Amino acid sequence: MLTAPVLNYSLLAPILVVLGGALLGVLVEAFLSKAVRPAAQLAIALGTLVLSFAQIIRVRNLTSLTAAVNSVTIDGAGVFIQGTILVLAFIALLLIADQDNFAAQASAVPGSEEERSAIATGKIQTEIFPLTLFAVAGMMLFPLASDLITLFVALEVLSLPLYLMAGLSRRRRLLSQEAALKYFLLGAYSSAFFLFGAAFLYGFSGSLSLNGIAAAITGGQGNDVFLLIGIAFLSVGLLFKVGAVPFHSWTPDVYQGAPTPITAFMAACTKVAAFGATLRIFYVGLSAAQWEWKPIITVVAILTMAVGAIAAIAQRDVKRALAFSSIAHAGFLLTGVLALNKSGLSASLFYIVAYGFTTIGAFGIVTLVRDSAGEVTDLNRWIGLGKKSPFISGMFVLFLLSFAGIPLTSGFIGKFSLFNAAYETGNITVVVVGVLASAVAAFFYLRIVVMLFFTEPTNDSVTVVIPSIMTRFAITFCALVTVVLGVYPSLLLNTTQTFANFLK
Amino acid sequence: MNPYVPILVIGAIGFGFAAISVVAAAITGPKRYNRAKSDAYECGIEPSPQAAGGGRFPVKYFLTAMLFIVFDIEIVFLYPWAVTFDKLGLFGLVEMMIFILTVFIAYAYVWRRGGLEWD
């Protein structure tokens, strides 16, 4: 007779609540009538996130290696990342709740009679809410998972709903479906790499847990070739998810094609979760082998910063431009992975919060700029928008300045502390490239500012629609966080300092 | 003697029987052809070159196949569970019940939305 495994439900509660909410959402889809579904789903989704956040508050100072039979590590950094994901998901959900952005019936062929009748009868695809919750559950598990099997399962749980939701745009549906297909195929491909790497790391260490791998590296008994192949392939899987060069090619296409609220959710929350996991894997599992992977990851970080910043300049589409900017930010965050010390971790935690809110806010504003055919993402048609609606344009500029890392915004503090941490470890090259890339990116952001405010508006039908109360709240909140963290960074810096530790 | 030799022998006999049957039938059988014999289906209908819709299956097949895979994978987990049922005890039963009930929610959704109806 085997002994029963012990799960610590109290420590797993944040994830369990989200999973439970998602299941409830599926049941609502199954049994409630069409009329009440949207309201019920929104209430369930938001309630779930709030409830889960309350659980995070409860477990915030607890640590455990054995919450789920050694598969999940509860520690400061993990709990902090979980909380960040929850708040960001809450804000993104407010944008998602604006159902106007999603296909009335995803199964109807674009342009068909069926699609027209679905729109006319006011159908909506409320499955988006449980799917979002499943993705959030995966994202919350990913940075906590401390064995390779759980990591892989979490990676799939977070990715699968995203592949799906990327294809549900209401307008320009073929573009959206193409984006979903690309994301799915490349994502599946990178998952295979991840799995391959995991197999080799197991072959190297005989253990699937990060601690076991770390012990095997220190012990020096294993087969080094397996270790190298394992690290290489595992990194490919992770770098794909964070969108680092040269595994970034999906990012602009998917960010452009996906419905904008989903892009916001994906850009913010996926990046937070993926970096959470990347940080844990490299800090806990592979730090003893740092001389093997540091040179390569350094090159990747430099390439990512450079390509992201330079390619953004050439973009004519605002969503693609933001996608390249998110690639550049992945590069900045990789310097935090390279630092491998407490200040690097703390700076990374601050950076993902700053980046997450700014990103959601920026994409939130993209959902508002429209003409009769839907969102206008062509940058040339944004010319002079600042004169038509100065307030919204002003907020967009604020987000751009934060992306650029201009002082008095959260982005400045984030970049400063990250580069500081990298400088402490003597990684001067990365810092220099980072600063240069920031300068290039700043040029691009300032060009948009000039376009918005200092160019005469053309006779275009582009307008900023009056946002719904939820979108308004989401954007305002993001702007507020961006400013407050820029002016009083110590509010969050102290917290990240306290939480910046991985339990080994 | 190697235990695999009988298996190889049986394999050879089986292959040989099939081969000989085909050849023997071709040599000894009567050959009387007529139009009905050369039809694909001897029901009187000549098969048209392509089915309606250009020989393409509707997307319903995809849905059915996908749902089949979902529950197929559930069964894959049932197999090791059933094999070790005696050793797993009560906790194994509870684990599997949670798993099945969770996936059953997906089933309820599919059923209520008419995913199991063919048309």
Next chain:
Amino acid sequence: MLNLALHVGATKTPEAVLFWFLAPLAVIAALGMLMAKKAVHSALLLAWVMITLAIFYIAQDALFLGIVQIVVYTGAVMMLFLFILMLVGVDSSDSLVENIKGQRPASIAAAIGMGGLMVTLIGRASLGRSAVGLVAANTNGNVQGLAEQLFTKYVWAFEVISALLITAALGAMVLAHSQKVRSRTGQRDLSIARFRGDSLASAAGLPSSGVFARHNAVDVPALLPDGSAAPTSISSVLKARGDMIESAIFELQPKEEEEN
């Protein structure tokens, strides 16, 4: 090369025979899958590769993996592949125009380079070393050993997988299922319509084709008791398509009847 020979010599002979018999077939089938012009041929060759792999798994004492390979991959996933081929159309072929110039040779070179690198690396790392741990893992039987891990150590991952399955079902429904706007006519509705109709002649359903006649083909009408043909016994589709043979030639001739 010498190393390789030694390694093979170390495995049990039947397994080596099996390997050298099936492995070339698997490789040929895999290459054929890449090069086949028709998608259906590729799919069938892929099925063959999968079955061969399953045999290898079982031969190497990974029973569970072998069974799953057959049940899930060769069974369910291949079926999905073929359905999707039919969805796209069997006759539709890929566009062979290169969007990026020189992509094909470049990617073939990259694939061969990558494959070569992996084979060399893994070969260098594993040849001449014996595998460890299989006997310990299979002490109580392969499936049992796996179950013990799955339901104790990795129970959390196992339960979370249910979320994946639900997502898959949701996704399939969202992308492929359109809910009907009007309710469909069921058997019950059809039955009511038959009895509420003007005539009760067809209340029990229309006659089948060819019944009591010299032929039972679907395009030959049934004969009524008086020997005349019943045109209603032939599907309206056939009539519309003009596939119906002239009914009169099948009617029984009264004269013949008298002679009998």
